[in-house]
Amino acid sequence: MADNLLDAIQLRKEFGGLVASNNVDFAIPRGSIVSLIGPNGAGKTTFFNMLTGVYKPTAGRILFDGEDITGKPPHAITERGIGRTFQNIRLFPLMTAVENVLVGMNCRLRGGIIGAIIRPPRVRREEKLARERARELLAYSGLPTRHTELARSLPYGDQRRLEVARALATEPKLLLLDEPTAGMNPQETADFIGFVSRLPDDRGLTVLLIEHDMKVVMGVSDRVTVLEYGEKIAEGTPGEVQRNERVIEAYLGKGATE
């Protein structure tokens, strides 16, 4: 437990009578890439939304970097160092690519309302540096050009890359990627997985990946957790999980193991 960046303890979420997350224990070791997989409707995104503060857990606690963040609002959690992308791309469509990334930097910048109007040298410098950094992040994330185009006019793959750049702009310690390869072709998926696998060494990041496609996560993950109907059914290295009978059952149905 000592070197876990995130610990979720007995995390539970009920929607009316539906238990979307049933007392799940979950840990993310610092500097690792951990994947959360499971069939559609297994409660992956619910779990994700609890970590990022979109949902308040019905019960249980979330410890991040030694601090209890259970029930904190999303912006406060982002400020503490959890950045995320969305399963369905949620950029700010009528802002440019650079502006999208600058919004991600919001909690790392200091300029207030008076500074915005008067624009003292301090604010000018901050804005200039922020714009330079935004362009660097875009280039790093695979978007070397088209920085001043509106987000909505970018092609699909670039929108995905922009979302990652925006999440990186929040300067996260933990990056949560919610089905980032959805809609990508095999080549794009392979490129993206390569990109993700470099993040821990490149930027000292810890990554939590959500996928329902098992093949995607096997190559890149240090550990894999499998959810089904809101319950954790398996956990371990990719190899262990792949051989686990309950996992095979969950993915291929009963009978596949017999």
Place this chain on the structure above:
Amino acid sequence: MSTARATFTERWRQLPDVVQRLALPALVLLLAILYPWYFGGLPGAFPAVETAVIMLIFTVMALGLNVVVGYAGLLDLGYVAFYAAGAYVAAWLASVQFEQVTFHLGSIGIVDTLPGIHISIWIVLVAAALFTTIVGVLIGLPTLRLRGDYLAIVTLGFGEIVPQVVRNGDDFGGFDLTHGTFGISPIDSIGFGNTLNDTLGLPASYQTSTNRAELFYLTALALLLFTVFCSVRLRDSRLGRAWIAIREDETAAAAMGVPLMRTKTWSYATGAFFGGLAGAFYAVFKSGAFPSDFFFNFSIFILCMVILGGMGSVWGVIVGGLVLSYLDREGLAKVGSFASDVLNRPIDVPKYAFGVYGAIIVAMMLFRPAGMIPEKRHRLEIDEGVESAAVASAEQGGDGRRGDG
């Protein structure tokens, strides 16, 4: 002839960037400043200077509402509340309303023994704007947790509560706060006083000056320029980006570290600041705060200016504000008398004012939904849409982006 034009264009292009960029705004500004001195030579359709003052004040208000509706995307149907608050603060601080006390601070053109609070109008304008900002924060804190339509309904309520309080506020347990339906009048004059008049030649008192309308016009223009300056600076700042991000996608904005409540409250407070400023100046111009000015439909009127001009677009909202307030104060009456002359029967066009505005808005929504001068970011998008209409229509067909799993 055409070669002459070609050389002109060529030479123009060779001028430094700064000149090219600032030439048009500078020309517009110059024409605006000198307007009172040449409008007499213009055709009769141009507004009188008195009307122009009100057009400028309403445009300040439209720009304030634009921060709330256009930037942050919060539909506020009760903006008139801030207008009323500003006007009444001006009336309280510069009239004989509170005759229980006698307090003078930089007042001009009245004797020192006159009862009531009499503070220099320059200070009053700032005080009114700040007071209204606080009102905005107080209204905002409980209501801004609501989203979309729910927020609109609650602001609608506040827009109705404040004018009702004003209308009935002449007897709070025997205390006369607002003087009821009579309103508070007169309000002290704005001006620089005799000392500054003698030394610098600044006007001593606007209301008694022979150039009353011109002085108010120039001051209103200065207020508008201040508002435009703030609007533009805010738009391109950290705070402005956070507002627009909330407008575009609230959930994503929060996930990117934008504190929703604080950011929304700032937009509400900023809108209230300009609403209060404009309200106070309007009351000073009319030398009175009258409850009949603060009806619900005024909120809608200002909102129409924002929609007509282009939500989020500073230049668009200026045009929208000027056009609608001109129609309201002078244009429709002139159309009416023109039509009466031509058709030889009385036609009272101003009576149908809100019908006309409604028709304008419907027409805008059909033909130019982003407004007369769309926000720069919108315009980019629309220009692109023209080039690839097929792509645009395909996108409109299947936009499933909003539903997050």
